[in-house]
Amino acid sequence: MxxxxxxxxxxxxxxxxxxxxxxxxxxxxxxxxxxxxxxxxxxxxxxxxxxxxxxxxxxxxxxxxxxxxxxxxxxxxxxxxxxxxxxxxxxxxxxxxxxxxxxxxxxxxxxxxxxxxxxxxxxxxxxxxxxxxxxxxxxxxxxxxxxxxxxxxxxxxxxxxxxxxxxxxxxxxxxxxxxxxxxxxxxxxxxxxxxxxxxxxGNLGYLADVQVNNNVRPPMGNDLYGALGRDFKTADGRRVMIVAISNRQWHAIGKATGLTNVLASVGPRMNVDLNSETGRFHARREIFNILEAWCAARSLTEIAAVFDGSGVLWGPYQDFGQLVRDDPRCSLANPMMGAVxxxxxxxxxxxxxxxxxxxxxxxxxxxxxxxxxxxxxxxxxxxxxxxxxxxxxxxxxxxxxx
Structure with missing residues (x-):
């Protein structure tokens, strides 16, 4: 062939x-x-x-x-x-x-x-x-x-x-x-x-950031640099990553969780524009507090049921064993995969x-x-x-x- x-x-x-x-x-x-x-x-x-x-x-x-x-x-x-x-x-x-x-x-x-x-x-x-x-x-x-x-x-x-x-x-x-x-x-x-x-x-901009802005990217744990994203613990002890890079993804989080109004109130309180990556980044602590409480009250299965198909950009944290056992992408359903x-x-x-x-x-x-x-x-x-x-x-x- x-x-x-x-x-x-x-x-x-x-x-x-x-x-x-x-x-x-x-x-x-x-x-x-x-x-x-x-x-x-x-x-x-x-x-x-x-x-x-x-x-x-x-x-x-x-x-x-x-x-x-x-x-x-x-x-x-x-x-x-x-x-x-x-x-x-x-x-x-x-x-x-x-x-x-x-x-x-x-x-x-x-x-x-x-x-x-x-x-x-x-x-x-x-x-x-x-x-x-x-x-x-x-x-x-x-x-x-x-x-x-x-x-x-x-x-x-x-x-x-x-x-x-x-x-x-x-x-x-x-x-x-x-x-x-x-x-x-x-x-x-x-x-x-x-x-x-x-x-x-250099291609990711970090060399230029030093030379143009005299800025060295600091350690920030699991926070996404310059945008909104972090890990959150679920009620059953798992963790999920939730990310919003675009406005569509940001609004999808509010709609899926039912927290649109609560999240929107962070903007005026922090004096930032939540329809911008910069604004969401600067207000991330307030936003994370709200999402932490929401995730902590739900299991991974419950969160998946809410987020799947909602437009929210998210994913569960998995070890290698969970990847092999639980992720359908890592299975024979994926045409890339085979068995040898x-x-x-x-x-x-x-x-x-x-x-x-x-x-x-x-x-x-x-x-x-x-x-x-x-x-x-x-x-x-x-x-x-x-x-x-x-x-x-x-x-x-x-x-x-x-």
């Missing part, structure tokens, strides 16, 4: 989140993404969380829909095979995605000498090539200081910069491939994790690509490969090696299968 990226071949040499996510993003859209690992797995192969049988769910969930090749990358013979796979002929091939050190056998100059139109996507820590990871980039971003109730930093568990970098890598790869189609020339494309952070902070065999467990709920194309079929989610599962098939198909030649490579310890 044809998918939007069918025919595109990408070789990935990577670890951890950003590059594997970039490769999986392409694979879920139909690209043939071949991940090359050292025999025994790379440094992320056993990372938590793990299944009872020891399989890394982390590794598996970042490598779905790919093919896996295991090579002795610490040997000249293993590196030579990797180079051959990266630079193999094909108008839709000759593309490398990596976030690992590239000096020596995997640098751009060496590989482009073997294939002049090579495309190489390379992620670094900082723009000067020095090292950084999501945690060291995040601490410098300003967000941990602006999170929480005081100046004590709060590190969120979402690897935001790795995720954003992975999506930038897939976008950059497709842009470079489009440029090659037009010009016939390949190129090296570089991206640094800290630049992803800086671009995001994962670490010997059948029917594991698994997301595919969140992109839906009107004129192309949505690719169903598939499980990650076993390490080295496709070594023999890839060497035969792409490099044309015979069964005898592949057997000799196994005997020499140069390659490994599942």
């Amino acid at each position: 044809e998918h939007v990226l069918s025919g595109l071949r990408v070789v990935e040499v990577s670890a951890f989140i950003a590059a594997p996510l970039g490769g999986m993003t392409l694979a879920q859209l139909g690209a043939d993404v071949i991940r090359i690992d050292p025999i025994g797995g790379n440094i992320d192969y056993r990372r938590w969380p793990r299944a009872p049988n020891g399989d890394s769910l982390y590794w598996a969930c970042l490598n779905r829909s790919k093919r896996s090749v295991a090579l002795a990358l610490d040997t000249p013979a293993g590196r030579e095979i990797a180079q051959a796979l990266i630079t193999a002929p094909g108008k839709d091939a000759g593309i490398l995605l990596t976030n690992l050190p590239t000096s020596g056998w995997m640098d751009y100059m060496t590989l482009s000498a073997k294939r002049a139109d090579l495309i190489m996507l390379r992620l670094t820590g900082n723009y000067d090539g020095s090292g950084a990871v999501d945690y060291t980039v995040n601490c410098a971003s300003g967000f941990p200081i602006a999170t929480g109730l005081d100046e004590v930093p709060v590190n969120h568990v979402l690897p935001a910069w790795d995720i954003a970098a992975g999506l930038y890598l897939s976008t950059g790869l497709l842009a470079a491939e489009r440029a090659r189609v037009r010009s016939g020339s390949g190129q090296e494309v570089t991206l640094s994790l800290s630049d992803v952070m800086l671009a995001s902070v 065999v994962q670490s010997t467990v059948d029917g594991v709920l698994t997301p595919g690509s969140p992109l839906g194309f009107g004129k192309a079929s949505r690719r169903q989610p598939t499980a990650a490969p076993a390490l080295g599962q496709h070594t023999d098939a890839v060497l035969s198909e792409i490099l044309g090696l015979s069964d005898s030649a592949i057997g000799k490579l196994h005997d020499a310890g140069t390659i490994a299968g599942a």
Whole structure:
């Protein structure tokens, strides 16, 4: 079955989140993404969380829909095979995605000498090539200081910069491939994790706020900055997020709760215009007091019955277990989701690509490969090696299968 990226071949040499996510993003859209690992797995192969049988769910969930090749990358013979796979002929091939050190056998100059139109996507820590990871980039971003109730930093568990970098890598790869189609020339494309952070902070206006207004966003707990929004506790101990960015959403809150007149009285009392984001933000404490009492008198189920379909912008707080058990969006009712065999467990709920194309079929989610599962098939198909030649490579310890 044809998918939007069918025919595109990408070789990935990577670890951890950003590059594997970039490769999986392409694979879920139909690209043939071949991940090359050292025999025994790379440094992320056993990372938590793990299944009872020891399989890394982390590794598996970042490598779905790919093919896996295991090579002795610490040997000249293993590196030579990797180079051959990266630079193999094909108008839709000759593309490398990596976030690992590239000096020596995997640098751009060496590989482009073997294939002049090579495309190489390379992620670094900082723009000067020095090292950084999501945690060291995040601490410098300003967000941990602006999170929480005081100046004590709060590190969120979402690897935001790795995720954003992975999506930038897939976008950059497709842009470079489009440029090659037009010009016939390949190129090296570089991206640094800290630049992803800086671009995001700048795009959200926080760099400009400092320079134009001499303002540093303060920690405000769960309050929405510059608008109306916060968490509220329900009668049964759950919490809900209620947000009003537009006037329509603001008026929907009053209508749904029956508090229109009570809420409207806050404006004259606080001398603010509640039909503006600024006015609602400055009056948020008074507004929150009213909504706190309303939510505290009702269960989550009762609040959902009032808010659903009312135009109120809201949502329940959930842990990962509640997300899996209770949220219909996280179920097979969502066309993005499918069920696969994962670490010997059948029917594991698994997301595919969140992109839906009107004129192309949505690719169903598939499980990650076993390490080295496709070594023999890839060497035969792409490099044309015979069964005898592949057997000799196994005997020499140069390659490994599942």
